[in-house]
Amino acid sequence: MTKRRIGVLVMSYGTPESLDGVEAYYTHIRRGHPPTPEQLHELTARYEAIVGGFFPLRENTNKQVKGLEATLREEHPEVEFVCYQGLKHAQPYVEDGVENMVKDGITEAVGIVLAPHYSTMSVGGYVKRAKEKAEELGLHMSFVLEYHLHPKLLDALQVRVEKALSKFAEGERDQVRVIFTAHSLPEKILEMKDPYPDQLLATSKALAERVGLTNWQFGWQSAGQTAMPWLGPDILDVMRTIKEEGVDKILLCPIGFVSDHLEVLYDIDIEAQALARELGVHLERTASLNTDPLYMETLSDVVYKKWQEAAVSK
Ligand SMILES: CC1=C(CCC(=O)O)c2cc3nc(cc4[nH]c(cc5[nH]c(cc1n2)c(C)c5CCC(=O)O)c(CCC(=O)O)c4C)C(CCC(=O)O)=C3C
Ligand SMILES: [Fe+2]
Known part of the structure; x- marks a missing residue:
């Protein structure tokens, strides 16, 4: 028997792929308005000071998404959770993540943001974009909005x-x-x-x-x-x-x-x-959470609960 497959859209801010990509990234954050040369220079210099050839957020997000998928599968072997990335300001964008789930035949999914506190401007923004795309494509999605006291x-x-x-x-x-x-x-x-x-x-x-x-x-x-x-x-x-x-x-x-x-x-x-x-x-x-197993278990727990709630109410 094939297992029931549940999509998980894991959303995060996104970061450039390379120093050449900083301008396009900054333009996207500014809703299509390119930064002035001074602004671009200032942001590029900040990245140059930390990256040493790579952008840490990209690698960290990749690892968190993999870690969450592994934790969900280990804790809930009766179903098959499949995690997809959806980034706010870089590829794969939030909408791409939703589209990728639909392309893979996913029919039910949970969305979660890699940020524990809800605000209309940040988490609310990710969720709005995912919801709109999911509705357009007929995908049933529910969302974890916060987990700051888990x-x-x-x-x-x-x-x-x-x-x-x-x-x-x-x-x-x-x-x-x-x-x-x-x-x-x-x-x-x-x-x-x-x-x-x-x-x-x-x-x-x-x-x-x-x-x-x-x-x-x-x-x-x-x-x-x-x-x-x-x-x-x-x-x-x-x-x-x-x-x-x-x-x-x-x-x-x-x-x-x-x-x-x-x-x-x-x-x-x-x-x-x-x-x-x-x-x-x-x-x-304090050190960042990155892929701390306790953080992965937090995410796994709230995603699973949200999926169950949605499955019951359907
Ligand atoms: C609430 C919040 C979070 C936490 C929640 C979440 O994670 O979502 C967050 C995270 C992040 N913000 C990031 C980067 C940037 N944010 C900017 C600009 C802005 N952030 C905002 C808010 C937030 N940002 C806002 C209201 C703006 C103004 C423009 C707008 O209204 O959107 C700018 C433009 C230049 C500047 O202002 O510095 C940059 C480069 C990176 C990636 C770092 C990397 O690549 O390593 C991460 C994780
Ligand atoms: Fe930001």
Whole structure:
């Protein structure tokens, strides 16, 4: 008997294939408007500083998709899960992923984004595109919208916070200010009652409680350079402010990201580290989740539950 096949559309931001591809990628992020030469130069320089010949997010996403498929198959051998990639700003695009499932004869699928916190602008954007394509092609799809308090996700993050804290001298750990961070979004999301800030705070609080942190706060990172206001405070400003208050040990914990990429390897490891040196601050950051088995199990768990829910309601 052939097994029932279930498609899983695994969505992620996407990254260029090469330095030559940065312009097309940036143009896609800017909804078809090419960047100015200065903007292109600035972004290319940031990639050059981290890539060393390859783009880490591409490899990491490939591995996460494979890891999720392996975990789903191991945990649920009675059916056959098949994972497809759908990227927001690079090929294979979200729509390509949906089309590939249909071409392979998939008739039921679950979509999930490699980002644990829901916001209309980010996760909502991926889901809207996948839904539209699925409806057009007659594919039955349901979507995981968030998993920011999943116990296994929190387990994985807790281990990382504890490990990073152990890099500070034993008697100094209670002086370390832990800053949980995520990608900033335009402030206008607040008017739309977007759940993003609250979900990020919920993950932060859950972790602080598990680790027993009393000395922590939340900060936004990687805000865009546009005329409209973005959510703040920015972590670079937070670092300056708390240094003035006497804090000289900081741990950044980027809970909004699940992979090593530009915002972690450049915005934290290069930009924030340079500021830390300037301020005389000892700065550490938690390791990214990448293919941590606990993260793969988190994804597998929420995908399976969503598929079951959809199968029952059909
Ligand atoms: C919420 C959010 C996440 C997390 C959730 C998710 O993962 O979806 C995220 C992740 C990422 N963002 C990334 C890269 C970029 N994002 C940009 C621009 C923007 N990001 C935004 C939001 C987010 N971004 C927004 C509102 C903009 C303004 C333009 C727009 O309205 O869309 C720009 C343009 C230049 C700049 O502004 O720096 C770049 C290069 C990469 C890939 C890194 C790599 O390749 O290693 C990743 C994982
Ligand atoms: Fe981004």
